[in-house]
Amino acid sequence: MKMDLIGASDDLKFLLSGENVRMQLSVPQLMEKIIERKEAVLTTEGAISAATGKYTGRSPKDKFIVVDSESKDRVDWGKINQPVSPGVFNRLYEKMVRHLKGKDEIFVFKGFAGADPKSRLPIQTVNEFAWHNLFAHQLFIRPDAEELYQHDAQFTILSAPLFKADPALDGTHSEAFIMISLERRIILIGGTEYAGEMKKSIFSIMNYLLPQKGILPMHCSANTGKNGDTALFFGLSGTGKTTLSADPERALIGDDEHGWSDSGVFNIEGGCYAKCIGLTEEKEPQIYQAIRFGTVLENVVVDPVSRKPQYDNNALTENTRAAYPIENIGNIARSGMAGHPSTIIFLTADASGVLPPISRLTKEQAMYHFLSGYTSKLAGTERGVTRPEAVFSTCFGAPFLPLEPAVYAEMLGEKVDRHNVQVFLVNTGWTGGPYGTGSRMKLSDTRAMVRAAINGKLKDTETRQDDIFGLHIPVHIEGVSDDVLYPADTWTDKQAYREKAFELAARFKENFRQFSVPDDIEKLGGPLI
Numbered sequence: 033m034k035m036d037l038i039g040a041s042d043d044l045k046f047l048l049s050g051e052n053v054r055m056q057l058s059v060p061q062l063m064e065k066i067i068e069r070k071e072a073v074l075t076t077e078g079a080i081s082a083a084t085g086k087y088t089g090r091s092p093k094d095k096f097i098v099v100d101s102e103s104k105d106r107v108d109w110g111k112i113n114q115p116v117s118p119g120v121f122n123r124l125y126e127k128m129v130r131h132l133k134g135k136d137e138i139f140v141f142k143g144f145a146g147a148d149p150k151s152r153l154p155i156q157t158v159n160e161f162a163w164h165n166l167f168a169h170q171l172f173i174r175p176d177a178e179e180l181y182q183h184d185a186q187f188t189i190l191s192a193p194l195f196k197a198d199p200a201l202d203g204t205h206s207e208a209f210i211m212i213s214l215e216r217r218i219i220l221i222g223g224t225e226y227a228g229e230m231k232k233s234i235f236s237i238m239n240y241l242l243p244q245k246g247i248l249p250m251h252c253s254a255n256t257g258k259n260g261d262t263a264l265f266f267g268l269s270g271t272g273k274t275t276l277s278a279d280p281e282r283a284l285i286g287d288d289e290h291g292w293s294d295s296g297v298f299n300i301e302g303g304c305y306a307k308c309i310g311l312t313e314e315k316e317p318q319i320y321q322a323i324r325f326g327t328v329l330e331n332v333v334v335d336p337v338s339r340k341p342q343y344d345n346n347a348l349t350e351n352t353r354a355a356y357p358i359e360n361i362g363n364i365a366r367s368g369m370a371g372h373p374s375t376i377i378f379l380t381a382d383a384s385g386v387l388p389p390i391s392r393l394t395k396e397q398a399m400y401h402f403l404s405g406y407t408s409k410l411a412g413t414e415r416g417v418t419r420p421e422a423v424f425s426t427c428f429g430a431p432f433l434p435l436e437p438a439v440y441a442e443m444l445g446e447k448v449d450r451h452n453v454q455v456f457l458v459n460t461g462w463t464g465g466p467y468g469t470g471s472r473m474k475l476s477d478t479r480a481m482v483r484a485a486i487n488g489k490l491k492d493t494e495t496r497q498d499d500i501f502g503l504h505i506p507v508h509i510e511g512v513s514d515d516v517l518y519p520a521d522t523w524t525d526k527q528a529y530r531e532k533a534f535e536l537a538a539r540f541k542e543n544f545r546q547f548s549v550p551d552d553i554e555k556l557g558g559p560l561i
Contacts, residue, residue: 043129044188044218047138047158054139054162056180059169059326062139065162072163076340078325079354081332082163087208087224088331088349090232092431094208094224096121100215106240107214108436120203121211124220127202131195132160139165142183143172145234146291147368148298151245155234156185160192167227167328170355172234173302173368187217187237193225214240227330228353231305232432235289238300240434248292248443251429253277254285254299256370262297263486264290266428267379268407269351272460274306275475276379276482278318283365286358292373292447299368304361308332308354311343315475322360329354372451375486378428381461383408383420385470386533388519389512390481391457391503392490398448398455400557402427403441403547404540408461420467422536424543438548456485457503464522466532480511500533501540502560537561 047053057065063080066072072082096116097107107113132138139159146152155172159165168189175183196207208223210233219233235251242249252266253273262285265273274287286299287306306319308329313320323329323341330353333345343352358364378401380387393401405428408420426437433440448455460478464470484490495504496518508514515521523529537559544554 043126047129047133048140050133050138052133052135052137054137056142057139057165059166062162062166062169063326065137065139066166069162071161073334074339075329075334076338077323077327079323079327079329079341080163080166081329081334081341082225083331083348084225084227087226089226089351090228090431091206091208091210091224091226094205095210095431096212097434098211098213098215100213102215107434112430113434116203116211118213121213121220124197124202124209124211124222125190125218128190128192128195128220128222131192132158132190135160137162141165141168141172142180142185143168143174143302144179145172145238145300146298147173147300148291148293148295151242151247151291151293151298153187153238153241154183154185155187155189157189157191157230160194161225163328164191164193164227164230166326167355168230170326170328170357171231171301171303171305174357187219187234189219189221189230189233191221191230193223195222197223212236227328227355228305231301235300236432236434238289238291239429239432242291243435243439243443246294248440248447249300250290250292251288251427251432252290253287254290254297254370254373255279255282256285256365257282257486260371261375261486262370262373263375263377264297264373265377265379266402268409268425268428270307271379271381271407272478273379274304274319275316276377276479278316278361279483280318280363283363284358284361285365285368285370296369296371297373299358301358302368303355303357306354307352308343309346309350309352318361319354321362322356323354324356324360327354327356327360372447373453374451376448376453376455377482377485378402378455378457380407380457380459381420382406382459382536383422383461383467384532384536385462385464385466385523386519386529386536387457387459387461387501388498388503388505389459389463389473389477389516390485390490390509391498391505392495393455393457393504394556395445395448396553396557397457397503398557399441399445399549399553400544401457402444403437403549404543405430406540408467420461422539441549454485454491456490458482463516463519464524470522477512477516481509484509500530500537500559500561502558534561
């Protein structure tokens, strides 16, 4: 197996040549290590369940990008892409290498990001925890023997949860840090046990690299039908990407991250990272049945005697997760690739309860809502979030976009135009009132509406236009009660509805002021008020 590393220093090569390195362990080997090291507990399904301590979600305020010759003039610097000097990065890097070198064991996984061989990125993770290495094994694309022999990692993650930064000395905001050096092609993750930081760091890298190849990176799930019709589902964590794309009638391409090239759509990952709070076999059979031997459960409470997962227990966090290889889903596109999409779904969990459960978007509305990326950040998806918070996340993935938003929006608009894609806005949030008063949209209704959109039944259906947001709402959808479709009809207090709707419309307009786009996108795509 080749050990050369593009962009790595001699320190990293020295680290990877140590006797404490456990290279490319199999799933059974990693499971044995996890139990032996008491990092997690074994469940009745043969999964392992690990607790991540106080960090039960991502820590966006602790994420930095090094300002260097590679990043200086390309990265969209600001609150999301926080700059840090090479000196700060180098000192932390040297400390982490010493920390890992002193461990009895460290674990290395080599794999890929990107199912399309023409654009995939060879990566590796160096982990302090065996269960983090298993997570990487399940979430990224696993190489075969020949690919492993030829593997030259172009980005490396060093993950050391037990190495905590000292903000006064190390230039961080807290003990936790996620630092990306695009020039050295190294990512440092320390002070947090939340494994999702590895996944999203690599996604950030792909969001930086792929546009340079004319490929649109997307925070979305994707599936394809028997006739080759592909659908994309955009949305933040908790809005239903994984749930709605896991359709037994359609082959899953991937559940969270994709690229859209001139050849079509491809999965960036090799696994799924599903939310599992309240998971039942009845509601989500594909996800429930995918949790088996080798699955990594995060912060799922397990009965100490029976070792049965308690999916309805949120004692640790609402953001409970299951990481498993995509092959655990029965109906998948095994190549991880498919043709150009015919349907795009923008998912939003509207805590205001005023957006319709589904609306058909014009081209201008599609661009407006893609740039807006409105949703409600749900409890547990980030540290400190305990109830839904209204947010605008550009392109439904602002935390992972190193480049200016217009780069991604222009690429999407061009591809939607070229391939004549139908776009819909779907609200999986609240109806009949805001959070605390109304109720969450029924999953069965949402599924029926999404299937109608994907099957082309809403392409020419009769609609009525909402007088506040300008959205085109279907008058009738088979299998869904008509009075569910128009949000004003679901509120008892009509005046309260209009006040809340005007409030949200004003927030849309205020947020959109940050974008420099053609006037018709704002005038024809946004609220009418």
